[in-house]
Each structure stands twice: as structure tokens, then as C-alpha cells.
Amino acid sequence: MSPRRTAHKFVPEPLSWCLDGRETDLLHYVFSRPDLEDLRGSPAKVLRAIDDYSEKYKYLMNIGPTKGENISGLIAANKPSVMIELGGYVGYSAIRFADAVRANGGKKYLSLEVNPEMAAISTILVELAGLRDFVRIMIGPSDESLVRLIRDEKKMSSVEFVFIDHWQELYLPDLQLLEGLDVLKPGVSTLVADNMRLSGSLDYQAWLRASPEEKREMNKTRVGRSKLKRKQPDSASGHWPGLGNPNLIYETSTKIFDLGSVQDGVEITKVVGEDSP
Template sequence: MPSFDESKAYANQEETFFDDGREEELVKFITSKPELRGSPRAVLKGIDEYARTKKYLMNVGEDKGRIVVDIIRERKPKVMVELGGYCGYSTILFADAVDGQYFSLERSPKFAKNIKALVDFAGLKNVEIIVGPSNEGLQQLYDRGLKSIDMMFLDHYKPAYTTDLKLCESLGMINKGTILAADNVISPGNPPYLKYVRSSVKEKRMALTQETTDTENFPGRSAAQYGSIEKLDKVKGNPNIIYKSELVESWEPTGVKDGVELTKCLGVDEEA
């Protein structure tokens, strides 16, 4: 793994690190610079500048972002879904690389408004923002006709990574060739998700016979990060889906070690 370039480091995270007005301040900071209009790359540079020189932002950042962009360039998804859009950093970075439709699912209406402002300012036309909890957004996309997802970026409520993936599996949206990219699997970490995508079909069938809760044993404050512990649907998923999964180590934009878990669906075990 290349070493972290300290000159690019975001400001420290601190105790309160989002939803204190900084997101709206960011939108003003960017949209007051007419020279950035119409350029996704320039808008991203502007967001990075804000997070370095003013206040920390919980963006995927340049280093982990590059890992996902490289996969987009290689796999060329026609439909990509993101869970957790925040201010639109990952939305702008990835939608600009996707030659197709990009759906950004964001629970907070306030944050969704900011995503829209920055996506529009960057001039991107292939983005649709879906406001509400991710499980409802995924169901809505399915009901509207999206039966298969080519690529999905998971970067929202940490315990919901597993339940949302299982929901997509149950709806048949995960198919041979689907790629999942999950952020923050080292910092703060997501042991249940890693266990799930790294399990064999046999292990997943076995696990279905045991009772587990996806909000248990989460590192740090991550299960309560967005105010309260969310009630998650109990979805069985499809244990017969075969995954190949690997961790790509990298850095948070603050320089803290993190990684992206890249998972590819190889197909379904028809022996079930």
C-alpha cells in the first residue's frame, strides 16, 4: 500500500463531526466559486480544500475513492447504486466515472438537498438522488423496474450493510458479475459484513439456523452514529450466492488506516 501523503490530510474529526451546519457551509463555499461550475473534478478539489482547511467531512476521500474508480473503469457498470451520499463527494466522483445511471440513496432530506446542489453545480446529468432509508430506497428502485445492480457502493449506517445486501439478494438484484464496494471496513470496521461476504454458501446456510442481531458488537460509536440505533429488517437474503471478496487497504482522508472490501458475485450455487 502506498504511504499516506500528509499534505492532503483532512482536518481532524473531533467529537462533533457532521450535521452542525458545515454541510451547508460547504455548499456555499463551492457554489461561490464560479470557476468550479461544470467540472466534477474541480468541485471535488474544492470539497477536499474545504475539508483540509476548514472542517472535516466524512467523505470517502481521494485514496479510497481511487480504488472504486479503478473498478468502475474496469467493470463499466451501467447501473450503480450508492448507499449514503452525505454531501455528494462519492456521488460526484463515481457518477463522473460511470457511463450509465447512478442512484444515490440518502436518508437525510437536508443532506440530499446538499448533494443535489453540488451534483447540479458539477454539471452531472446521470444522477438520481433517492431520499429516505436505504432499505426503502432499494425497494422503490426494484418496484420501479431495477431488477439487477451492476455495482453498489456501501457507505451508510454500518449495521445496515449486511441487511441491505440481504434485501438486494432477496429481490434478485445481485447477479453474476455484480460488484460490491464497502467503505470503512477497517475504520470503524464492520465484522458482520466481512464475515457474510467472505462466507461460503455452506457457512451461510448454516448461519441461517442461528439468531444474530446486526447491531451487536459494533466498533466505536458506529451503531449509534446517526443519533439512535436503527431498527433493521430481518431479511434472510440468498445464502446460495457465491462471492469472491478481498480487502484493499488504504487510508481515510485524515490519514487513519482503512480499507474497501471489494466483493464480486460469481453466481448462484444451483445445488441448493
């Protein structure tokens, strides 16, 4: 989504399904509800209010209750102490999954969002749900925020649970960035990616399913993100972040959801080993 640059504005172009004012409209809807006082401090009630808006007024591209409840079940099974999401939008998934991480003994939820307007809306709704101290909203492109967190702030040596839900063409580059930063660990890391019905995520699924030999072959002909290639290789791992780590072995499957008029898939992936060529 390219920003529209005028003398005063750097605003992304509205699309037919988002960024046309509906997200601010959602805020006005929530804060003018007669039951507002009941919503304060209740993740479940704030989620219900967002779902009400999406069902009655305008569609919002959040994870929704069906897929959301399923992923909350995975969080309960894995009990991450820190969970990261790529793509926060208006804060729906942050509220739903941060609540699940907190209920399962976790410490922090990191929501990475590139659009400052969406991050502002998310901040307000996360606060309303009583999760302000638990959720950190990082504004900026996911790759830059991940590098900041992992390499610059040295906040984690492994990632436990990542929810990938930004734009599909970024799924594979960000997966390979995490591989290159050496934070995907066998027996520790779980990745959950939304929107598997969209063709933009096919390269992500293909990489997860390829053997280390196949991925080493693929890497001979591919180039990583150009801006990351300009950075130094990660000194700890020696990998170039943009080219990933073809030696990681994944166990992965797509869970299909029937969402009424459409079907969608969620890719659930565990890091299970590392090949030593």
C-alpha cells in the same frame, strides 16, 4: 442517529464529526469562492473545492481522493451502465463516481440518502458539477429506496455496481436485502464497501467469506429486519428479503489504504456463483 423531536423539529442530533452545520458551511464556502464560475460543469474542480474545505476547515466524512481514485479505477474496469450508492452525504462520491460511470459509457447514477438536508446539499453540488441529469438522488432509508427501485418501479433485474457507504450496521442487512430481491448475479454484480476498519462491518465481511453451507447454518439462528419480514417474499425468487440468499458465492478481498494518520479498508466483492443445495 435518532431524530430530535420537538414541536417543530425532526433534526438529527449533531455529532462531533458531522451534522453540526459544517455541511451548510461547505455550501457557503463553495459558492463564495472567487473561482466559482470555473467550477460550473467541472466534477474535478467541484471535488477539489470540497477537498479544500475538508482539509482547511472541517473534516467531511466523504470517500476522499485516495480511495475515490481507486474506486473510479474499478468503475473504469467494470463499466456499469447503472451504479447505486448507499449513503450520499454532501454528494462527493456521487460527483466522483457518476463522472467515472458517465466517462465509461454508463447511463445513470443512483444516490440513496436518508437525510433530506444532506440530499438537498448533494443536489446543489451535483448540479454545480454538471451532473444533474445523470444523478438521481433518492431520499429515504436505503432499504425502502432499494425495494422501491427494484420491486415497485421494476427498474432493474440485476445490480451491476453498488457502493456501500452509509452506516456500518446496515451493510449486512442491505446486502441480504439485495440477495433476497434476487438482483445479485454471478459474473455481473460488484460491491464495494467503505470503512472496513470499523468493527460494525465485521458481520458484513464474515457473511461474504462464509460458505453457502455455513450461511445456511447461520440463517437457522438469525432473523432478518423485522419490518421486511412483514412483507411478502419476493414472488420471483421465493426468498425472504430480510434473510438474504445464503447460496450466493462471493470472491472478496479488503484493500487497505494508508491515509496519513489512519489506515482504512475498502471491501471489493464480486458475485461469482450460486450453490444449488
